[in-house]
Every structure is written in C-alpha cells, then in structure tokens.
Amino acid sequence: MELNIYQQEAFNYQRKNIERFSRKNLLWVLFFLLWIVIGGYALYLQIAKGHVVTGMRDNVVWGLFIVNFIFFIGLSYAGAIISGLLHLFKVSWGKPIIRLAQMMTIISVIVGPIFILLCVGRFDRLHHLFIYPRLQSPLTWDVLAILTYFVGSVLFLYMALIKDFAVYRDAKMDVPKWKQQLYKTLAIGYRGGASQKRHLIISQNLLAIIMIPLSIIVSSILSWIFGMTLRPGWHSTIFGPYFVLGALYSGCGALIVAMWVYRKMYRLENYFTDKHFINLGYSMMVLAAGYGYFTFSEYFTGWFGSAKWDSEVINKLFSMAEYGWWSLFANVAGILLPIVIVAVPATRKTNWITLAAFVMVIALWVKRYLIIVPTLETPALPMQDTRMEYVKYSATWPEWALTFAGIASFLLFFTLMSKFVTVVPVSGLEDTSHHPQHHSSPDEVKIDKVQLS
Amino acid sequence: MILSKINMKQEEITDNSRRDFIKNAALATVAVTACGSLACSCTSKSVVVSEKVRLLSPDGEIIEIDSAYLNHQDNMAVLSQHEQRVGIAGKKFVMVVDLARCKNARKCITACQKHHYRPEETEWLTVKLMKDSDKAAPYWFPKQCFHCDNPPCVKVCPVDATFKRQDGLVLIDNDRCIGCKFCMAACPYSTRVFNWNEPEMPFDMKNLQYSAENGIPAKVGTVEKCDFCPDLAREGKLPPCVESCPNGVFYFGDENEDTVTNGDETVGFTQLLKERGAYRFLEELGTKPRVYYLPPKDRQFPVERGYDNLPDNLKERFKDIMEADQKKS
Numbered sequence: 218m219e220l221n222i223y224q225q226e227a228f229n230y231q232r233k234n235i236e237r238f239s240r241k242n243l244l245w246v247l248f249f250l251l252w253i254v255i256g257g258y259a260l261y262l263q264i265a266k267g268h269v270v271t272g273m274r275d276n277v278v279w280g281l282f283i284v285n286f287i288f289f290i291g292l293s294y295a296g297a298i299i300s301g302l303l304h305l306f307k308v309s310w311g312k313p314i315i316r317l318a319q320m321m322t323i324i325s326v327i328v329g330p331i332f333i334l335l336c337v338g339r340f341d342r343l344h345h346l347f348i349y350p351r352l353q354s355p356l357t358w359d360v361l362a363i364l365t366y367f368v369g370s371v372l373f374l375y376m377a378l379i380k381d382f383a384v385y386r387d388a389k390m391d392v393p394k395w396k397q398q399l400y401k402t403l404a405i406g407y408r409g410g411a412s413q414k415r416h417l418i419i420s421q422n423l424l425a426i427i428m429i430p431l432s433i434i435v436s437s438i439l440s441w442i443f444g445m446t447l448r449p450g451w452h453s454t455i456f457g458p459y460f461v462l463g464a465l466y467s468g469c470g471a472l473i474v475a476m477w478v479y480r481k482m483y484r485l486e487n488y489f490t491d492k493h494f495i496n497l498g499y500s501m502m503v504l505a506a507g508y509g510y511f512t513f514s515e516y517f518t519g520w521f522g523s524a525k526w527d528s529e530v531i532n533k534l535f536s537m538a539e540y541g542w543w544s545l546f547a548n549v550a551g552i553l554l555p556i557v558i559v560a561v562p563a564t565r566k567t568n569w570i571t572l573a574a575f576v577m578v579i580a581l582w583v584k585r586y587l588i589i590v591p592t593l594e595t596p597a598l599p600m601q602d603t604r605m606e607y608v609k610y611s612a613t614w615p616e617w618a619l620t621f622a623g624i625a626s627f628l629l630f631f632t633l634m635s636k637f638v639t640v641v642p643v644s645g646l647e648d649t650s651h652h653p654q655h656h657s658s659p660d661e662v663k664i665d666k667v668q669l670s
Numbered sequence: 671m672i673l674s675k676i677n678m679k680q681e682e683i684t685d686n687s688r689r690d691f692i693k694n695a696a697l698a699t700v701a702v703t704a705c706g707s708l709a710c711s712c713t714s715k716s717v718v719v720s721e722k723v724r725l726l727s728p729d730g731e732i733i734e735i736d737s738a739y740l741n742h743q744d745n746m747a748v749l750s751q752h753e754q755r756v757g758i759a760g761k762k763f764v765m766v767v768d769l770a771r772c773k774n775a776r777k778c779i780t781a782c783q784k785h786h787y788r789p790e791e792t793e794w795l796t797v798k799l800m801k802d803s804d805k806a807a808p809y810w811f812p813k814q815c816f817h818c819d820n821p822p823c824v825k826v827c828p829v830d831a832t833f834k835r836q837d838g839l840v841l842i843d844n845d846r847c848i849g850c851k852f853c854m855a856a857c858p859y860s861t862r863v864f865n866w867n868e869p870e871m872p873f874d875m876k877n878l879q880y881s882a883e884n885g886i887p888a889k890v891g892t893v894e895k896c897d898f899c900p901d902l903a904r905e906g907k908l909p910p911c912v913e914s915c916p917n918g919v920f921y922f923g924d925e926n927e928d929t930v931t932n933g934d935e936t937v938g939f940t941q942l943l944k945e946r947g948a949y950r951f952l953e954e955l956g957t958k959p960r961v962y963y964l965p966p967k968d969r970q971f972p973v974e975r976g977y978d979n980l981p982d983n984l985k986e987r988f989k990d991i992m993e994a995d996q997k998k999s
Binding site: 266267268269273274275276278279336337338339340342343345346349350351353354355356357360442443445446447448593596597598599600601602603 | 848852867892986
C-alpha cells in the first residue's frame, strides 16, 4: 500500500494506540464492565420476577427503556447522515471525522435495539416478529427499517475501513497473531490497484447516497410508532421531521463530545483541531435553531388551541409542580445554550463548545423522556387509581441500572474499537489540501515533526 | 316432526283443494314460528337449572353437589387456534350500557374477575365516575372493552396477537403476544391491562391449553382485556357482568338479530338506541365501538348511592369529584 506523507504521519502517530493496551485503558474497560455487570443483575431480576420490578404500569407502559432506545437510535441515524454528507460533498475538513461518525452509527444501532429487547414483555417470543409479522404495524416497519439500516451502515463503515486494514496488514504492526490475521482477512486483498480503487470509490459513493435518505426514512418510521397512535402530544403531523431533526441535532453533539474525548485520550490535537470543533459547532448551532423552531411550533400550537387533551399535556409539561423544571432544562440547556455559546465569539472555543454539546445531549435525553411519559400519563379516560405507581411513572433502580449499563456498553464499544482501528482514518487523508499544520490557530498545540518510518 | 308434518300435507294436495293447502301451510308456519321463538328465548336467557351431580370425594365417599360448583372448562380445549380466530358464525355481538341505572354496585367487576380467575386488582371492567364539565352532574360509567369495528389496537400489533373476529369481538392470543405493549399505547380508552408479574392461577388452570375465548390461563408478560365471554356465548349464556348486575345496566346481544337483553328484559337493539338517544364514547376518534351508552337521564339512583357504601380504598378514587359535587349542592 502506497501512503503519502500525511497518511504516513497519521499512521505513525496513531499506531501505538492499536499496539498498546495501557493501564489506563484497562481501568476504563473494567469500570465499564462493572456497570454492565450491575445491569446484568438488574436484567436477571427483571427476567425472574417479571416487569413488575420496573416502574412501568398499565398507564405509562413505556418508560426509560424506550427513551433510551429512541436516544441511541437517534444518535445512530445522525451518524449515518453526517458521515454520508461529509463523504458525498468531499468536505475537506470533515475527513478525520467521518470514521468517528460511522463508528457512532454502528455502535448506537447495536446498543439502541437492546433496550427494546429489555422493554418487551416476552423476549423469549421475539422470533414471532419474524414468523408472524404483520406488515400493517409501525413496529414491523421499524424492525425492517432497523435491520436494513444496520446492514447498510456496517457495509458503509467496512468500505471505509478496507484501505486502513490494508495499511495495518502491510505495516507489520506489533500486535498479536490473531489481530494480524484479522487485518489480513478484513483487508480482502486490497493492494491499492487502479481498478480496486475505482470499485471501492463507487461502492462508498453508492452507499453514502443510499444511507442519507435511508436514515431519514428510518428516523421517520421510528417517530410514527408514536405519531400513528391517537394520543395527545403524539398524534402530530410534525413528528416525522421532528424526530429526524432531533436525531441529527443530538448526534452532532455526541460527535463533538466523542471528538473531544479521543482528542484528549490519544493526543489528537493535530487532527481534531479547533477548526473542527468550530465547524461542528456551527452545524450544531444551525441544527439547534431548526430543532428549536420545530419544538416551538409543537408547543405553541398545542397551547394556543383549546382542545382539551392537547391542553392537558401542555399544562403538564410547563407547570412547575409537574414537568416544568425538566422542560425548562431541556429547552434552555438543550436549545438556547448551544446557540448562545457558538454565536458569541468569546465562547466559541473548543472546551466551551464541547461543554455545550455535552449538556445538550443530556438535555435531549430529557426531551425524549418529556415526549414519551407525560403523554402516557394523560389518558382520555380519567385514571381514578389510588396506586401511585399507576398514576405517575417513576423509574426504578433496575431501569436506571440498565440505562447506565447501556451507556457503559456504548462507551466500551468505542474504547475497544479504538484499539482495533485508528480513530483518525489513515487512508482517508488523501487530499493534500488537508494537513494539520495548515490549520493553525493561536491556542492550538504544536507537535514536533513525527518520525517517518 | 315438523318436517314430516309438512311432507304429509303435500301428499294430500292432489286430493284436497287449495283451501286445505292454505290452511295446513298456515298451521305449519305457526308451528315453526312457535318452535323458533321458543329456541330463541332459550338462547337469549340462561336457564338456571340446579342439577345435582354425583362424585367420588377424596375420602372415598359418594357425594352429591350442585353442578354449578363444577368448573365447566373442558369444552375450551376443543376449539382450535383457527376457530378461535374466526369466531362464532352468524353473530355480531353488541352491548348497550344504561348509565341511568348504574349505581356503582360493582357486582359486575367481581363477577368478571371470578369467571376469569383474576385477582381484585385486575379490572378488565372498571367503573369510573365521570363528570363531563363543570356544571354537569357526575355519573357512574362502567367500561369494558369496546371491541371496536376499526380497532386501533389491532392496527398496531406487530405479530397479529390481537385480532378482530367475524362475530365482532377483538380477542388476544396470549400464546403469541410478545408483550410490546403497543396496543396498550394505541388504545385511547385505557382498556387493556398487562401481566407485570407471574399471574396467580388456580393450580388446575395453570397448565391448560390457552384459549383466547376466556383468557385462561393468564400468562406473564402479555396483555389482556375484556373479551365479551364468547366461551359462555357458545353455551348460550350471558357474560357474568350482564347477569350479575342487580340493576340491569348491561344489555348484551346480537346485532344480526337486532336484539339485546340484560337477563330480565329483552328489547330491540336499534329501537333501544333510538328511543333513549344512545351514543358512543369518544365517537370522533373513528374507532367505531360496539358498545353504546344510554345517557344518564331520569336516573334510577342519585349518584351518591354509589359512593356512600364504598370501602375506603375505593372512595379515595372518586373523592375529588364527589366532594366537589357535594360542595356545590
């Protein structure tokens, strides 16, 4: 495999990340595994005793698990759209980020549906979805959508990785035998020849063209699980675009946070430069404005009209005695804060932008909760139940434990993945117009010229 | 017997005149009609027969007990999965609830729970205290499943576990239900309940082949709801809620026959709807319920009668509405 000077530099700088498994890495992995084990115990309780260990009851039938499902799948869909767009428009500054976005796509689409499996009452009967499917049901559409999307995103990531695997194979890295063999197998004989290159480029372009509309479609299908019911707050015509934009927005934020973490962990300041943070910050700001517009549209319409049901949900969302504080947090920290931080030049800095992104991601998780739970707590028929757990949903410790286990697995996958491939794609840095030294800004860290092997 | 009578008459046509033929045909018609109405009245009201059955007790003695104490569940095993999904031919079950008569006696709820072996907390049939607006008077509102003709629950089930039958009923196959609860989110009438933990079934019921027609045995992690008791309809009996109501609130019957009965009175279905100004709950949702309500006009009981004799835990449920109403009057 022939590498140009920048690719060589990127590879040499990052190869130790794959070759070495430091103590720090081990500690983080153990930490994540601990959370997963706790979640495993919670899962055992849920299987042994039934879903009564969760906070869900006959009125609020969907709780934390579905919120997590929507949250993670949203991140996944965003990853696909972002990596697809960056690839198709050959955005020069975007090249180091594409891999990160693709990783987020795959990892989220694995973690997200696991929460659905947890929420289903009889997961010993999940095969019924495949042997007795009913095509009229939005849930069946979602199953088909996620499966298709999963295959597409795996292919997309793999296509982008082939060249890198060829580089790792040829570089004779200091890795155990099985890893070397794996690289060799996964590189499927790629040697950089003209026809191979052409095929790879066409496949990648094709997949990118498919993945973008596919993500929009599957994101809309996800929203129609709620939109197709008759419940207030759910049966809204705006739900499809609302969820697409919400996914894109939260995914952009998660990408910024992931970039910042890897930058810190592997000292990638030359690749994830401040310019990247600022550009993604601008994207985040625009998406925030769009998402804010949709949110405002939803709430304002519901509030202005006199329809009893819709008014009840809106009142519940904004009354300080009920969900008012959460709504305030979700909307201010989730929408206004990122806009302000990126708009004001003084705060348009890497660390500030990352902080805004991090808070925004949490705020959007709360927003998903506010979409699902208050509507379920407002049925048309008065509840008239004295059992508090039937009237108001409050998540129990198994649900929280499984939520954190899900987050821990998400982070664990990212950690393990970064031990398998380089975070900044080596072969992707083909464009000579992009190389780290040209994007200098006053507070960028200067790194000495790296030894070329 | 009737058929042979008709045959005999036809043989004599060549000898007798037309007058005789008309006379005999009229007699035959009357006979058929009489037998038919007798058969109809037999199926529309359950005949309580106190049969004594002889059994061998565990101690080795011969005892005689009322057949009413025996579980008549064996006939359920005969129905195949397919038959359960197709439904009873020729029937189109419908229910009319007379809100003018309901006084929250709650005998319907206990009878339903007893028939289906469900605990006190599981209410497939609930009674709510509704107050439509500030100045409107509160009224007791019993609600089962509406077995809608355009059911939002059936629309969203991903595995076809809940289905609409030709006899109008919407049932659930709890051998197929995966417990995703989409139907519960989709039902706007909060009619479905979920088995959050292992349901308590009497030991002899636990290993029966599940029947969608009576929901026995209950299965953990699945959804259930009122089923209009088709198992009893096949035996010519009324659902326990209809029979046990002391005030005749529930009328149950067949739209094809245009007849509903509450165990005591049998009335014409469309006639009842017209005379009493019947309506359906949340008609504007377009779900086309099969349960009609007769407005709470000219009530048999003041609404307080349903509140005064309640146990405390139930009084808690309706306290807010009752106190607001009592304050006004």
